[in-house]
Amino acid sequence: MTNVYSTQPPGRVLVSAEAIAKSFPSADGGSLRVLEGVNLTIREGEIVALLGRSGSGKSTLLRVLAGLIPPSAGEVRYRGVPVDETDPAVAMVFQSFALMPWLTVLENVELGLRAAGVPRAERTQRAIDAIDAIGLDGFETAYPRELSGGMAQRVGFARAFVQRPDLLLMDEPFSALDVLTGENLRSELMKVWGDRELSGQSICIVTHSIEEAVQLADRVLVLGGTPGAIQAEIPIHIPRPRDKRSPTFESAVDHLYALLTGKTPGAGHASEAPPGPLTHPLPEATSGGLAGLIEIVVAHGGQTDLPDLADELSFDIDDLLPLVDAASMLGLLTVDGAQSFITDAGYAWHWAGIHESKISFAELAVARAPLVRTIVKALEHSDTGSLRADFFRDLLRRGFNEQDAERQLTLAIDWGRYGELFDFDADSDELMLSEVATGLSALLDPDAGNPPR
Ligand code: ADP
């Protein structure tokens, strides 16, 4: 066993990123600020996890670190030299690895070496070694179509290992695999990384999975905010191999969980700017999903430890986050660290009959979900009580890209329909106010931003 399994002092700085910013042109001709003021270092022999929610800019940051895209501001240095002046010894593993379907496993793994001009005999030997190391022995002559997803991703790893990079960059390499396959491959990766003489090698892995970050990393960098920045840096000093059931493991998960949920839109007490649809997007949760979550928490006596709950449901804990965010935005749940509790409003909603539950959902959504509120308000101000959906799309594109804007609108329509606030006619592409909603106009005035209790 090499020194990577022990907690030894970190090596020299391999990569440093200073004051990185990245913007993309947005649909309305402005610019979308994705990253700002990102500082980080990766040392020799270290595994760093970049943890953040979907859309927080993780992949963008990884690409900037790899030198694949230039930052809008700031600089990435590789052993002290700016990346645009050097060709860093990095290898990438993507979520789904694009294997060449007409090449065998061996040929796919050799590809990079061939491009680098490594002589034939050497590259074949190195490729065979890499294939063995990641458990693909015997599959050298197989074609990608003959492989399962897990096997194909092993080829992706072999293809990265064979280059013997100083830094291995991985963008959610396990997230396209089923849970068990992902878990196996993760522990094998750690074995390969520990067993071989790779102690100088560093890994930077992007993940949205808290457990994966705690399983793998020496240090977890939490990416969040708009625009994205490093919001916390958590060292993980748990000896390897790590046991998911150990109290230290669980407490690290709880700590990171609290950090990620702490930024929950609507959960904070004193936010500076009033919440608007662009600063407080609707979490990815449908009204049906919300009802399911509340039902489960009620069944747990109204209080639950969310990581435990995720475990029990064999959910990735991160899949619960958007639901929890939505429930907390609406005031159905409160979150304190990893614990969550049903509120009075949550109980009222849960126990109400169908009709009452729709009314109480409508009230909460108008009061607490900025986009729903904006839509109701705008519809009330239109003569006909209806507006083209494009009106809202244009508004949303000021803060989101095309796809996310559409997603937000779809979520708002789901919530609005469930609460019978407004409806959407796909043929005319129009949103229109329902009868019920007019009765809610009182809520739209001065103190309506406060949660009804
Ligand atoms: P993550 O990997 O954390 O899910 P990404 O880095 O992929 O996040 O994306 C962050 C944000 O930047 C998203 O809103 C995404 O739509 C936007 N984005 C990423 N790449 C581009 C691009 N090439 N052009 C425009 N917008 C982009």
Ligand code: MG
């Ligand atoms: Mg990504």
